[in-house]
Amino acid sequence: MNTHPFATLSPDRLLDLVEALGLQPDGRLLALNSYENRVYQVGIEDSDPLILKVYRPSRWSTAALEEEHGFALELAERDIPVVPPLIINGNTLHEHAGFHYALYPRRGGHAPELDDPDTREWLGRMLGRIHALGAVEPFAHRLSLDPQRMGRESRDHILAQGLMPAHLLPAYQSLTDDLLIDIDAAFARAQGYAVIRLHGDCHPGNILWTDQGPHFVDLDDCINGPALQDLWMLLSGERAERAMQLSDVLAGYEDFHPFDLRELHLLEALRTLRLMSHAAWLARRWDDPAFPPAFPWFASGRFWEDHILALREQAAAMQEPPLSV
Structure with missing residues (x-):
């Protein structure tokens, strides 16, 4: 039943x-x-x-x-x-x-063309306007972006859940132990950034584009946190490409809201936290009947092997200096 x-x-x-x-x-x-x-x-x-x-x-x-x-x-x-x-x-x-x-x-639209510099700058302007309002006061009842909750609690839940094949557990635990230290160090280097109201889940699927430009949907994950949380998911590709993309986004963003360059220390830490928390989210929701049919690969050994590989790539990325713009 x-x-x-x-x-x-x-x-x-x-x-x-x-x-x-x-x-x-x-x-x-x-x-x-x-x-x-x-x-x-x-x-x-x-x-x-x-x-x-x-x-x-x-x-x-x-x-x-x-x-x-x-x-x-x-x-x-x-x-x-x-x-x-x-x-x-x-x-x-x-x-x-x-x-x-x-x-x-009901609002229609399609995903933004993020390979277009003008599109990136336009999105930057809109996010700058969102953050200018978000910076007026923080949320009182919503969560704040917390590396302990997103990182350590996610890791601990996965270890306790029993979905990961046993032979992968030692590698996962050792790797995430190191990643959690690196994430804490990244937040320490960025110390002093402003905590503002954010969209919180600003991936391209939550941005719909029409002839009039973008509109943003699904504020279900809006939180308090660093501005970069709403920017980094617009970036992809090699390091040089991401630096250029970020420069385009900030060119529009800073028309409406200043960006604290200290937050660039957080970029790979935020990407790592999203990987860890997404896996834990799937594990926490596995009793929802909608999840196993939608994510059948999640309980497979191949998923966890790929997940560990992605986290290893993040461990290397977190040793690099922050992007320059």
Whole structure:
């Protein structure tokens, strides 16, 4: 018997969530690509479809969810291109049948062309505007980027979970012991950077591009942290390529918000923390029935071999000097 909380999200239950807000769904439901939460396109009678986002129970407090929505609304009020939740009956966050949820307008677009310098500079300008507002005050109820939580706790969870083949455990533990020391050293070198409100998960899949430029979606992971957390995922390729890409991004970014060059010490540490925390996220969610079919490779020995190899590459990258711009 499936006892996961999302198991009760039948089509009828999903339509009930929409009807509880006084809207009339037409019965059309399309599941969208989301695993942490559940997201659907919902047809509405005599109107455009809406996006229904049902939050994973117990992940965020009500105050933290409201803070995410408030940040999105603040950005939208300043014509910064994000997709905020709709205000319905005076609220953006709703609760029904044991679930918190929100409705969003449907927005199309495609991934940004990150090999174009003009696109990179445009994205930099938008992120500079987001961070200028984010720097006004920190979140009170959301997490802060924490290398202990993302690194050490992720590593310890993987070691305890039992999904990694036993013969790989000694290599993984030794490697991550060294990486955690290097990550702490990187944060020590960058000491003094400003902690601001961030998008938090600003990978290209969360940026939709149209003829009018970019708009940012999915603030579900918005946190307090260093500005670089929202920039480094726009970079790829060899070291020289990444330096050029970062220069383009900062050319636009610094039109609206200063960038502290000390944060460049964090770049490879942040990449390493994302690798470690992503693996731990999959391990923590493995009891969710949506995860094994979506990530069948995760429980294989090949995945863990590749993961250790990626972490070894990060260990080497963290010994290099920071990018220069």
